[in-house]
Structures are given as structure tokens and as C-alpha cells.
Amino acid sequence: MNKLFSDRISDVPQSFIREILKVAVDPNIISFAGGLPNRDLFPVAALKKATNDVFDSAGKDILQYSNTEGYLPLREYIAARYKKHEGLDIDPADILITSGSQQGLDLLGKTLLNEGDDVIIEEPGYLGAIQAFSVYKSKFNPVPVGSQGLDVSAFEETLSKVDAKLFYAVPNFQNPSGVSYPEQNRHDVAAALAKSATLIIEDNPYGDLRFSGKQATSFKALIPEQTVLLGSFSKTVVPAFRLGWIVAPKALMEKLVIAKQASDLHTNYFSQRVLFEFLSQNDLDAHVANIIKVYGEQKNAMERAIKKYFPAEVTCTEPEGGMFLWATLPEGMDARALFDVAIEEKVAFVPGAPFYVSKTATNTLRLNFSSVDPATIEEGIKRLGRVIQSQLPYLV
Template sequence: MNNIFSDRISDVPKSFIREILKIAVNPDIISFAGGLPNKKLFPVSELQEVTNYVFESSGQEALQYSNTEGFLPLRKIIAERYKEKKGIKILPKNILITNGSQQGLDLLGKIFLNKGDEVILEEPGYLGAIQAFSVYRPFFKTVKLLDSGLNISEFSKVLSSSRPKFIYTVPNFQNPSGISYSDSNRKKISNLIRERELFLIEDDPYGDLRYTGQDKVSFKKLIPEQTILLGSFSKIVAPSFRIGWVVASDQIMDKLIIAKQASDLHTNYISQRILYQYLIDKDIEQHIKKIKDKYNSQRKVMLNSIEKYFPAEVTTTTPEGGMFLWVTLPEEISAMDLFNIAIEKKVAFVPGGPFYINKDDINTLRLNFSCVDEENIEIGIKRLSSAIKMAMN
């Protein structure tokens, strides 16, 4: 029966993270594997209050079909936040509300990619993007990430030897590495792209979650005509709403709307109405500050615990924000082998392999610090350190 399925689905990898989460549900396991926001920080009572208001004031309308582009007042708020926080002028008509930013990736793949088209990805890269684009059977070209961003020499060589449709980036607190591109790195990337017929996708789900350092310039300011923005409320309000968005030019937006109509007509309308009511009635910036204070505390505990317990041969990134940090083991240590030892010691993480294209036996791994309390972070890092020492012996 295997030949009944399409060729394209055979090329799409399973979400290894989702498979790991099945193992990590054991309550005895301290899991650094998920990329989940901390559920204790969800604004439950505020959302319940505004939900009641939406049903009482406009329930019949809010339960009806809606337009594909998304609730206009919500798109206006997103545009206003770009102007206030990043100094970028965006018109609401250039914003499409999507079913999470993951759907944005799928729609972009749908409108841009034919089989065999080239796409540039960061290495390591976001697993969700690898999955979404793989459906369209492109040829992935990867560029290594350094502490300051893309390896410019590698990027230049890839551009010289190929004709990619777009490059996909997570320049702020990248998933999985936690690194952020420096302003200098962004300018060099922009200068190289400006010379070519090439789009840059700037995916920014973590941009509001900065704990230290200064905000960096958006590619949308550097190369506005060639930048497509992706955003999400999943990390700063609630992921179950599945409210994300794409910012694109008129020409691209026309194609995205057609693709979305073919996919699901429109994003969950009642969620859009509830989220909009929350944003106008409540103080989102105060809520974001609460999240940032908590995650920063958890980040510090993880970094301090790593310094305290990990062998000196193990290195990590030091993220200025977001939800992840990246661990590099000695070259001879397989992160997958380490994972099996770690599970025995009741601690979980994501081995680095799924974040690479066609590479196995990787010596890197991702840790999430947003979803475990401070006390258990130290316990979990101590367990992981014990597993690493076993793997090294």
C-alpha cells in the first residue's frame, strides 16, 4: 500500500521533537526537550474575561465565517506594534493572519517552490521550517551559524554557485542555537542579497523575549522589498490560539491569499476576536515583562548550572533572549547516544541531528529553559552532566 501515497510526503521528516515528547511525558523525567512556553504564565483569567465579553457583545458575528486576510483591527494592532517597537512602517493590507507562523512557512513554500528549487537554510536550522519546505521537495543549501550570525564567506559562496528562491532565517534568539545575528552581520547579508533576485524570510517568534543586550535592526529596514516577515502570538500570549502572521508585498500577498483560501479559507476567527480584545483591554507589554523576568531567571540558572556541573570540554551558546541554548559536545560524542543515557538518568533534551540536512551522528544538542522551574533546571543539568561524563568515559 506504500505506493498509494504521494512522493512528496515521503521526503518529509517526522518531527523528532514530537517523538521525544512522547518519551518525556514520564513525570520522573526532567525535560529540556520541548519548545513550549511556560503554561504557568498564560493570562488565563484575563483571556477568560475578554472571551466572555466577545461572546456577550458580538457572539453571533464572531462565530461566523470571516475574510481570508484576517480580522482587520487585529492586523492594525500588529502594524502599530511594528512601528512602535521596530520603527517599521507596515500597512495592514500587507499582513495575513495565519494558523500559527508554521502555516506561514507552508504557504510560502506553496507559492515559491517547485521540485528541485534551491532554498538556503541556517545550519543548524529550525526543524519546523525544514519540515514545511520539505513537502515541496526543494534542494536545501546550508550556511553555518557563527556566534555573530551567518558565516558570510560561506553565504557568499553559496550565492555564487546557486540560484535560491529565498533564504530562511531566525535572526533573533535562533531556534535551535539561541544566537542572534549582530547588526554588522545583518548588514553584510543584506548587501549580498540586494544584488540578487532573492527573498529573505525573517521569522521572529522570539523577538519580544530579549533579556540582555540591545535590539538589532530588522532586515525589513535594511532590504524592505526583499524581506518577508513572520510573527506569532504563541510565545507572548497563548500557543493554542494558533495566531501568527506573514508580512509581505502586495504581489506576494496576492499569491499567499490564494494559497490560504485553498488551504483553510481563513484562520480561526473567534480566536482572532478574543486576542484582539485582549490586546486592547489588557496591558500586553506588562505581560511580556512578566514572561521575560521569569525566563531570564530560568536562563541564568541553566547557564550557572552548566558552568558548575558540565565538563570543561563541553561548550554552550549564551542567548540574550528566547527559549533555547545550544550545547556542543566533544567531537567523538554522539548526541543520540547521549540521549539514551540521559533518559536512563531521567533527563531529556533534543539531539542536534534533526536540525541539520543529511547529517548523522551529530555532537550537538538543544536545551529549552522556559518550561522547567529553577530548582528542577539545576537538578536536570546535574543529571545531564552525569550522563555526559558517562558518555565521555
């Protein structure tokens, strides 16, 4: 049957994260492997009330087919929030509601990428983007990202060498590394982009979740015509609704709407209406402030425990927000091999390899702090520290 399949589908990397998550379901395992928001913070009662209210006020309307672009009042809400939080003037007509921002990536691949087209991606970079663009058989050009932001000279060199269609970036609290681009770094990256025809896809699912530091300028503000913004309600409200959005220049938006219609006609309309009702009845900023408080405490607990239990040879990023922290093991220690030992010690993480397009083994790993309470974090990091310590003698 194999000859039946398209070439493109064979190029998509199998997510071994799925395998890892299967291993990590053992309730005795303390898992830092997930990427889930904390379910204890879901606004269950407020969403239930919003749902009842839209059923009562518009029962038939909220259950019918709807338009491809998405519910206009929801798009207006998103535009108003950009204005309030970042001073951005976004036309609601330039916003397309998607089935999570993962679908935004798929639609961008669909409308922009021919086979072999060059894509610049952060390294380490977001696995979902690697998967989405792989489907369209793009060629990846990794550029290192770290605590100082994007490596601008490597970026400039890549831009000069390849005619890249797009650069995919998560400038705030990146998945997997937790790092953010500092203000000056953004200006340097934007200046390099401005000299090219490359679009930047600015994916910002975690931007609202800032514990410390100051919000930096978005690429949409720096180079609006070359920027496509992706956003999501998965981290600020709930993931199960699968509600995200794309902000794109008008010419591209026209193509995205065609692609969206061919992909699934329109995004779940019932959830759009429930979410908009929730946003109308509640203060999202107050809700987000509560998430920030909890995640911030958990991040602090993880950093304290790391200081206490990890060997000094391990270095970690210091995220100012988001859900992840990134550890670099001593040179020569393979995170995938470490994972197997860690599972025996009942602690899990995601080895770094799937976040790279240029290597298959690394000494890096991702730690999630959003869904584990501080006491459990302390215990889990203690176990992991012991595991790392136990492997030090085997380093050559």
C-alpha cells in the same frame, strides 16, 4: 496502498522529536526537550474576561465565517506594534493572519517553491521550516550559523553558486541554537542579499523575549522589498489559538491569499476576535516583561548550573533571549547515543541531528529553559553533567 501517495509526502523528514517527547512524559524525567512556553505565565483570567466580553458584545459575529486575510483590527494592531517597537511602516493590507507561523511557512512553500528549487537554510536550522519546505521538494543549501551570526562568506559563496528562491532565517534567539545575528552581521547579510534575487524569510517568533543586549535592526528595515516577515502570538500570549502572521510585499501577498483560501478558507475567527479583545484590554508589553523576567531567571539558572556541572569540554551558546540554549559536546560524542543514557538518568534534551540537513549524527543538543523552574533546572543540568562526564572515557 503505497503507490497512492504523492512523491512529496515521502520526502518529509519524520520528526523524531515527537518520539522523544513521548519518552519525556515520564513525570520523573526532567525534560529540557520540549519547546513549550511556560504555562504558568498564560494570562488565563484576562483571556477569560476578553472572551466573555466579545461574546456579550458580538456573540453572533464572532462565530460566523470570515475573510481570508484575517480580522482587520488585529492586523492594524500588529502594524502599529511594528511601528512602535521597530519603527517599521507596515501596511495592514500587507499582513495575512495565519494558523500559527508554521502555516506561514507552508503557504510560502506553496506559493514560491517548484520541485528542485534551491532554499538556503541556517545550519542548525528550525526543524518546522525544514519539514514545511520538504513538502514542496526544495533543495536545501545549509549555511552555518553560530554565536557570530550567519557565516557571511559561506552565505555569499552559496548565493553565487545557486539561484536560491529564498533564504530562511531566525535572526533573533534562533531555534534551536539560541543565537542572534549581531548588528554588523545583518548589514553584511543584507548587502549580499541585495545583490541577488533571493527573498529572505525573517521568522521572528521570539524577538520580543529579550533578556539582555540591544535589539538589532531587522531585515525588513534593511531590505524591505526582499523580506517576508513571520510573526506569532504563540510565545507572547498563548499557542493554543494558533495565531501568527505573514508580512509580504503586495505581489506575493496576492498569491498568499489565494493559497490561504485553498488551504483552509481563513484562520479561526473566534480566536482572532478573543485575542484582539485581550490585546485591547491589556498591555502586551507589560505581560511580555513578566515572561522575560521569568525566562531570564531560568536561563541564568541554566548557565550557572552548566558552569558548575558540565565538563569543561562542553561549550554552550549564551542566548540573550528566547527559549533555547545549544550545547556542543566534545568531538566524537554522539548526542543521540547520549540521549539514551540521559533518559536512564531521568533527564531529557533534543539531540541536534534533526536540525541539520547535511548530517544525521552530531555532537550538539538543544536545551529548553522556558518551561522548567530554576531549582529543577539545577537538578536536571546536574544529572546531565554526570551523564556527559560518564561518557568522556569512551571518546576515542
